[in-house]
Amino acid sequence: MQALTNRAKQVERAPMTFIEQLYLWNIVKGMAITFMHMFKKQPTIRYPEQKREFSPVFRGLHVLNRDEEGKERCTACGLCAVACPAEAITMEAAERLEGEENLYREEKYAAKYEINMLRCIFCGLCEEACPKDAIYLSETFTPADFNRKNFIYKKTDLLIPNPTTDAQGFAAAKGLN
């Protein structure tokens, strides 16, 4: 039969030689192989101390963004909730009142914004759907908690630190430094 590639190898069916039948020599050979592995470099990343470099498109936990003056970008349009295939996002809209212009960028804002992190599949479709660049996925991952209900992240958990009051925290969350 014509071989499809030149990688095909003929299987050898020669009877075992005397040394092979003794089995001991083959054990010694095998042990030499395992012994050489002692000097090989370990590919392990020692996790909590060392971390694997993420690719720039890594999708971790969500962050609700603010603009440079510290105003919330989200207008509670609901596109992220519609885009979400896991239906993890819920929100309630509210109207901005007089004197709250420094808090919210536009006249409408999200009074309540919740993401159920146990439902979320971290697909990043919310980030793509958002017309205001208000939500993005950070590099934070593996959250841990003793309680399931704490995994429903509220607005306080999601909002980025205010750049006017906490510039350092804002920069850290943005991954700028």
Place this chain on the structure above:
Amino acid sequence: MTILALDWFLLIEKLILIAVIIFASLGVALYTTFAERKVAAILQDRPGPNRAGPFGLLQPLADGLKLITKEEIIPTHANKWLFILGPGLAMTAALMTCAVVPWGGTIDVMGHKVDLQIADINIGILYVFAVVSMGVYGVMIGGWASNNKFSLMAALRGASQAISYELAMGLSLIALLMITGSLSLRTIVEQQVGHVWNIVYQPVGFLIFFICALAECNRTPFDLPEAENELNFGYHQEYSSMKLGFYLFSEYINMFISSTIMATMFFGGYDLPFVTSHLTNPGTAAIVGIVVLMTKVVMFIFLFMWIRWTIPRFRYDQLMDLGWKKMIPLALANMLVTGFFILLKQNNWHF
């Protein structure tokens, strides 16, 4: 110090020696479990346990604590007494063997000569054999009392394996004992101090003994009683908490003891070539002896682990085939050849 017709000093000396050796064996076994995991990891390009303490050195303590605090379960249909007796027997048999091993020479304590050996009985090696073969009762009773098919199968395998390999082991030792002319372990070691080790006279005997020791300790490639993929977990499947710990522990103690026996019988025990016979101070000689013996034991234990993480398990028929059709005839032939040479030597190398 003789009160009530008893040599109290001897009593205290032996008690201290027993306590030290038992705790040392337990400590060694504890850290052998750690070493096993580390060796396995290193041979497989992994770092191994490294979280508890520096380099993971406290890992065995954490493991022990975990085992002790686990829930103790005795299955409803298990035979309760035998279920408890099994691990106890395994552990006792494993610990009892270290009584006859000479750990070093003789030291002077307050004018008394103290042998670094619990009991120098003149049938030392027979005693070891007797106690080691009792260890298989731990496996058998545990497996039977669990009232579980897999455990029973494992126990049957363990028992038949132990019996098959004990024969070859005994035969390989007979050849050695024909040369030494003594069953006392101390005499065997003292014969080797300053002379060549027995391994030179008995390389084949050592090979057979080593393979049988692997089988007796239920180590890979002879770990059929614990074949996870065939028997779930083997004879200790129904066990939990420290009873399981006893079974796992006794395996490591057995490994330690058989390494010690091999070092004693074939590799000169506490003898360091060209050094031990020139040491005049008995204190120094004893310390050097213990260090040397421990080094040999550690090397054997490493060899056990190295083999475990290299070779896959035998099939049951292969195991029996090797035991009965290869090892026993080889041991018999070895015995005959040894006898031939001994007779030749007695006849001043004339036919």
